[in-house]
Amino acid sequence: MEENPICLFIRDRRLELGLTQQQLADRLGITDKAVSKWERGVCYPDITLLRTLADALEVTVSELLAGQRDEAAPVPSELTDVVLDTVSYAETARRKNSGWRFWLFVALTAGCLIAALVLSIILLTVDSEHKQAMLLAIKCVAFGWALCCPLLRSARPVRDFLLMLSFAIVPFLTQFPGWYWTPWIALLSVIYLWAVYFICRRWLRQRLWLAAGWSLLLCVPLSFGILCILASRGIYGSLANITIAALSAGACFLLDFVLHRRERE
Numbered sequence: 386m387e388e389n390p391i392c393l394f395i396r397d398r399r400l401e402l403g404l405t406q407q408q409l410a411d412r413l414g415i416t417d418k419a420v421s422k423w424e425r426g427v428c429y430p431d432i433t434l435l436r437t438l439a440d441a442l443e444v445t446v447s448e449l450l451a452g453q454r455d456e457a458a459p460v461p462s463e464l465t466d467v468v469l470d471t472v473s474y475a476e477t478a479r480r481k482n483s484g485w486r487f488w489l490f491v492a493l494t495a496g497c498l499i500a501a502l503v504l505s506i507i508l509l510t511v512d513s514e515h516k517q518a519m520l521l522a523i524k525c526v527a528f529g530w531a532l533c534c535p536l537l538r539s540a541r542p543v544r545d546f547l548l549m550l551s552f553a554i555v556p557f558l559t560q561f562p563g564w565y566w567t568p569w570i571a572l573l574s575v576i577y578l579w580a581v582y583f584i585c586r587r588w589l590r591q592r593l594w595l596a597a598g599w600s601l602l603l604c605v606p607l608s609f610g611i612l613c614i615l616a617s618r619g620i621y622g623s624l625a626n627i628t629i630a631a632l633s634a635g636a637c638f639l640l641d642f643v644l645h646r647r648e649r650e
Contacts, residue, residue, distance in 0.1 A: 389426055390452025396424040398442040412441040414540055490537040497530040521560060528557050547582060551575050569614050577607045592645065598637030604630035 399409050399420075406417040406424075413420075413434055422428045430438055439449045501523055508519040531553060535545035554575060555568040581600045588596040608627045615622055 391429065391449065392424055392426045394449065394452040395420075395430075395438070395442065398444060399424075402443065409441060413437055486537045490534070493530065493533055493537065497526050500526045524557070524560065528553065543582060547575070547578055550578070566614055566618050570611050573607055573610045573614075577603055592641055594637045594641035594644065598634045598641060601630050601634035601637060605634075 399406070406420040410417040410420045415434070423430055435446050435449060439446045442449065504519055504523045504526065508516060508523070511519060532546065532549055535549055536542045539545040554571045558568045558571055559565070561567065580603050584596050584599045584603075588599070605627050608630065612622050612624070612627075
């Protein structure tokens with residue numbers, strides 16, 4: 386995409402302020418890749434970020450939209466008012482949409498606290514033979530709450546959920562007696578989820594079928610690894626899932642190739 390005044394203005398103001406793309410991104414709560422796309426003209430800033438972006442660049446929203454300072458080419462006040470009203474409405478809508486996540490988090494926390502309290506009371510009444518099971522149940526409640534927190538309260542829910550899962554899943558599973566092989570399956574699954582996460586960030590919006598193809602193709606080594614772990618425990622599974630995943634991945638790659646070629650023509 387060709388460079389435009391807004392993209393050039395963002396880049397020039399950032400350089401004038403001595404900011405790196407990462408520093409500007411941190412001020413906005415986004416990634417440096419998003420800033421890079423703005424400056425290269427690949428896409429435009431989200432309308433809900435205009436006010437924050439203008440503040441970070443130490444300019445007004447009018448100057449940002451004009452792609453230059455007011456003294457060079459002032460933007461009509463009527464247009465500025467419309468833009469500010471639109472931005473204000475978008476910010477309000479975003480806050481309302483995020484409200485349900487807060488109340489769901491409150492409900493989840495209350496439910497987990499009640500469950501933990503009930504289990505703690507039961508723990509005091511059972512004999513020593515069942516105390517370990519009650520303690521494990523309480524840990525399961527705490528583990529579930531910890532995994533749900535990033536999804537409901539984080540600005541980057543998927544990434545933070547995966548981080549929490551990566552650090553917590555193996556220590557959590559090692560508490561189950563006799564299940565020493567499950568952490569290895571969990572570790573393989575977490576690696577797979579991270580791979581799918583980066584694939585989706587790279588291709589999901591631009592080339593959906595390519596992202597789906599790679600995600601399915603990665604199921605092949607994941608399934609094979611799980612089968613090997615199970616086989617070491619005397620549990621033997623079928624290779625049918627691996628075959629289905631490979632064939633489905635091939636179909637997705639073929640569909641992506643056809644659609645991408647048609648777009649280029």
